[in-house]
Amino acid sequence: MTIDRIAAGGDGVGRIDGLAVFVPRTAPGDVVQVAYVTHARHGRGRVLQVITPSPLRVTPPCVHYERDGCGGCQLQHLASEAQRDARQHIVQDSLARIGRRDVPLPTLEHGEAWAYRSRLSLTLRRRGSSWVGGLHPHDDPTRVFALESCRIAHPELVAVWESVRQTIRRGDLALPGTALPSGAVVPCDVLRLHLRLAPVSAGAETGSVSVVLQGGTAWPDEQAWTTAVQSADARIGGVWWTPDRVALRAADRRSAPPDRTATVVDYAPQGREALAFSQVNSEIAGALREFVYSAVAQFRAAHVIDGYAGAGELSARWLADGIAVTAIEADPAGAETAAARFRALGDAGRRGHVVCDLMEQAIASIDGAPDVVVLNPPRRGVHPDVAAWLEASDQRGVKGIVYISCDPATLARDLARLPSWRIAGIRCFDMFPQTSHVESVCVLRREDA
CATH class of the missing domain: 2.40.50.140 (Nucleic acid-binding proteins)
Known part of the structure; x- marks a missing residue:
C-alpha cells in the first residue's frame, strides 16, 4: 500500500x-x-x-526511536518541514471532519526541533530487587525500556536523570512502597519520576532541576534518598515525594471508625504548581501567550473570564492593564499561585477574583457580564455545560472566545457545540516537535457580530 x-x-x-x-x-x-x-x-x-x-523520510537521530520503538516521539522519521505540514493538516482536517468548519491551512509558529523540553516524565518499574526507568514502546504500553538519552529533552534533564539512575541502581536505599495494616512496607511495582528544569536566573548559566517521585504510601528512606540524590548532582534544586492519593484515601477509609468521615491531607509538595502549569517548550509557549494576549486585546474587553487559568500568568497581565479578571482554576495549587500573583499587583490586583472550582460549575455563578472568555482546557476539552452557557441567549454580551487547544479533535467537537460562533482566526503552535501533538489558538466571534 x-x-x-x-x-x-x-x-x-x-x-x-x-x-x-x-x-x-x-x-x-x-x-x-x-x-x-x-x-x-x-x-x-x-x-x-x-x-x-x-x-520525506530521514534517519531518526535518537537511538531509542527504532531500537526500542520509543512512544515518546511519533515522527522522528519525517523531515522537520514535513512534520510541520502534517500537524497543520491534522488541525485543518479535524475542524472540517468533526467540527464542520472549513478553514484555510493555519499558520504554524515553530522554533527549535530538538532539546526543547523542560520537563521529562519517566516510569520506574520494579524488576526483582532492581528498577528500570524509562519510557514505553509505542506498540506496548505495558513494557518499559531503559532510557539512556532523549534528544527532545534539555541536556540538563538527561544529565540529571543519569545521576538519579545511578543512585537507584546502587539499591542501598529503598524507593516508596505500600504500607500494610501491619505496619510493614512492601515495594511498589510502578512509580513515576518527573524532572523539571527551572528558568535560568540572573547570573546563572543554567536553571536548577526539580525531582518529583510519585507513588506509594510510605517511604522510610525518603530523607536519606533525598540527601543522596542531591549530593549526587549539584544541578538538582529540590526533591519531593507525592504519595498515591487514591491508595492513601482507601487506606484511611479502611482505618476510619464507621461514625466519622475519613479525611486525608493534601500531599502536594511545595513547587508542584511549577510542574503542573509550566509549558514544556518555553520558546513556543511565549509566542502562544503573546498571541492570546493580542487576541483578547482586539475585543477591548473590560472583563475577562480566564477559564482553566492555571497559575494565572495571563490573568495578572490583563489586571495590570486595568481589565477586570475572573480566573477559574480547579487545582488548588494553581488557584493559590494565581491569587498570590493578584495580591502582588496591589491595587490593580483587586480587580481580579480567583475561583477554585471546575469551570462548568463556576461559570454559571460569575458576577458581572464578561466581554471575553478565554478557554484553556485539558486534552478532553470543555464540558458540554460550558458550551451551553456560551450558546445561551443570556450571554449575548460576550464579544469573543479565545480557545487554546492541545487536541484538534476535542477543539473541533467543542466548536460543533458552538454553532452561533464563527472562527475569526486560528493559529497553530509547534510546541512538541518530533510528535504528532500541536497546540492551537482559535478566536471566535458571534455569527451576527
Whole structure:
C-alpha cells in the first residue's frame, strides 16, 4: 500500500480496497508491505517492509526511536518541514471532519526541533530487587525500556536523570512502597519520576532541576534518598515525594471508625504548581501567550473570564492593564499561585477574583457580564455545560472566545457545540516537535457580530 498522509496520533494512512489502514512509523509517499487487522470501518497495521521509501523520510537521530520503538516521539522519521505540514493538516482536517468548519491551512509558529523540553516524565518499574526507568514502546504500553538519552529533552534533564539512575541502581536505599495494616512496607511495582528544569536566573548559566517521585504510601528512606540524590548532582534544586492519593484515601477509609468521615491531607509538595502549569517548550509557549494576549486585546474587553487559568500568568497581565479578571482554576495549587500573583499587583490586583472550582460549575455563578472568555482546557476539552452557557441567549454580551487547544479533535467537537460562533482566526503552535501533538489558538466571534 501507499501512504497518503499523516493522521492525528502520528500514524500514516493508506487504503487497501477502499479501507483506510493506519500504520505507525510511515511517511507520506512510502510504499510499504503491511500486515493489518480490520476494526469496524478501518484497519490497524504494522510495517513488514518498506518497498519504496518516501523522499520525506530521514534517519531518526535518537537511538531509542527504532531500537526500542520509543512512544515518546511519533515522527522522528519525517523531515522537520514535513512534520510541520502534517500537524497543520491534522488541525485543518479535524475542524472540517468533526467540527464542520472549513478553514484555510493555519499558520504554524515553530522554533527549535530538538532539546526543547523542560520537563521529562519517566516510569520506574520494579524488576526483582532492581528498577528500570524509562519510557514505553509505542506498540506496548505495558513494557518499559531503559532510557539512556532523549534528544527532545534539555541536556540538563538527561544529565540529571543519569545521576538519579545511578543512585537507584546502587539499591542501598529503598524507593516508596505500600504500607500494610501491619505496619510493614512492601515495594511498589510502578512509580513515576518527573524532572523539571527551572528558568535560568540572573547570573546563572543554567536553571536548577526539580525531582518529583510519585507513588506509594510510605517511604522510610525518603530523607536519606533525598540527601543522596542531591549530593549526587549539584544541578538538582529540590526533591519531593507525592504519595498515591487514591491508595492513601482507601487506606484511611479502611482505618476510619464507621461514625466519622475519613479525611486525608493534601500531599502536594511545595513547587508542584511549577510542574503542573509550566509549558514544556518555553520558546513556543511565549509566542502562544503573546498571541492570546493580542487576541483578547482586539475585543477591548473590560472583563475577562480566564477559564482553566492555571497559575494565572495571563490573568495578572490583563489586571495590570486595568481589565477586570475572573480566573477559574480547579487545582488548588494553581488557584493559590494565581491569587498570590493578584495580591502582588496591589491595587490593580483587586480587580481580579480567583475561583477554585471546575469551570462548568463556576461559570454559571460569575458576577458581572464578561466581554471575553478565554478557554484553556485539558486534552478532553470543555464540558458540554460550558458550551451551553456560551450558546445561551443570556450571554449575548460576550464579544469573543479565545480557545487554546492541545487536541484538534476535542477543539473541533467543542466548536460543533458552538454553532452561533464563527472562527475569526486560528493559529497553530509547534510546541512538541518530533510528535504528532500541536497546540492551537482559535478566536471566535458571534455569527451576527
